[in-house]
Amino acid sequence: MRTIITADSSAELLALIPHLSGYVPRESVVVVPFRAGRSLAMLRVDRVTDDIDAFAATTIGTACRVPDVDAVVLVVYADGVLETSGARDVLEALRIRADACGLFVIDTLAVAENGWASYRVDQDPSPRSLDEIARAAPAGLLRPRDDQAGGSTLVRAPKERRRRVSAALVDTERAANLLLMQARASTEPSDEVDARAARILAALTDVATSWETALEFTSLDDDILTDERAALLLWCLARPSLRDVALAHWCHGADAARRVLSAQLEWEESGDYPAGPLFLAGEGPRPDPVRLHRALRMLRGLAALATGRSRGTALASAAWVAWALGWGTHAGAYAHAALSVDPGQRLAEIIDELSSHGHLPGWAFTRAEP
Structure with a gap:
């Protein structure tokens, strides 16, 4: 026998949703899935006003995963x-869709500006006071102020700082070309290479260290994203194959990055990509959320330091990381911002498409490790 949530416990659930999600949903539908009486997660999607049946089918279909x-x-x-x-x-x-899928509907609730209501029994309920939700919140629970778009606003570094990073990016490109020519000629580094180019060349041969160090970034005021390191990361992100290796590194660490690099080299040599899950498509094991949060913060910092298409590449990668975290609203915002400065940015186009249709990565539906 299933236990139906009472009105009071419904108010308590409504009080918990902003706390669990980290924001106050706005113009949204939230589905809270349960297994054996315990909540498993929370799914939020933008509410639509047209073709409600199709919207319901897609939303419940996602919850069924x-x-x-x-x-x-x-x-x-x-x-x-x-x-x-x-x-x-x-x-x-x-x-109706939940019933058709064999899901027991514990309660159907609505929250508006003038109150909240349960439609489980009464199809035309009178609004109940929002104060009931506030009173039902556990003691000490802080209610977020922002809605689901909160925290996605982008900032820009001072113009002079952006100019320095742009100049460093030119030097990085020059150093990379020099390194390539030396590799083809199998010669030792030239004595004519200046100190800055030498540092860049050294970083290029050990770029994984820069990828890992970048995760320590906290703000534009720290010394993690130096002009040279920011330029190196932007140079990597502008090259899709290298960008994918960097994203794998930020998701799972150096071993995962090496596997992705090996797969890409095999594809370049044979034309066949090795069989297995494609992490960029949201397949495979769930990434470490701590690393993803750090990567997103760092990529937003890179976007603040970059100009033109380089800004677009940083924002496209930020869009993917936000999507990997299940933050569809943020992912869409970063993808749109990337496309505004680089309309042909393919990764941004893909994430824009995925987020606008509410598609989540496959690992969003796997059980998190305890």
Whole structure:
């Protein structure tokens, strides 16, 4: 026998959702999947007002990918007043799809500017006070201020700092060309190479160290993203094959990066990419979320330091990392920003498409390690 959540516990759940998600959902549908009475995760998608049936089918279909899910709570967050929000129609469409998929619907809830309500029994409920949600929150629980787009605003470094990074990027390109010519000629480094170029050449031969060091970045005021290191990272991100190796490094570490590099070299030699999960497509093991959070912070820093297409490459990588974290709203924002400065940025186009359709990486549906 299943236990139905009472109205009071529904208010408590609504109080917990912003805390669990880290933001206050706005114009959203939230699905909370359960297994054997315990919540498993939280799925948030932008609410749509047209083709509600298709929207419900896609949303519930996504929730069904959560392993062993057997029940759901459905919540609509709407601007305006509850009575004219259209929440009831959306919830009913979601409920019908959940029933068809064999999911027990624990409750159907809506939150609007003038109150909240449960539609589980009453199809035309009167709004209840939002104060009930506030009172139901556990003591000491801090309510986030931002909605799902909060924290995605981009900043720019001072113009002089951006100019220095741009100049360092030119030097990096020159040093890389010199290194390539030396490799082809099998000669020793020239005595004519200046000190800065020598440092860049050394970094290019051990770029993985720079990738790992970059994860220590906290703000533009620290000394992690020096002009030369920022230029080196931007140079790497501008080359898709090297960018993919860097992303693998930031996801899983040096061993994963070496595997991706080996696979790419095999593909270049034979034309066949080795069989196995494609991490860039969201396949394979779940990345370390701590490393991904650090990578996203660092990539936002790189974007602040970059100009032109280099800014676009940094933002495209930031979009992918946000998508890998399951932050579709942030991923879409970074992808749009990347395309505004580099309309042909392919990775940004892919992430824009994925985020706009609510597609999540496969590891979002695997059980996290305890």
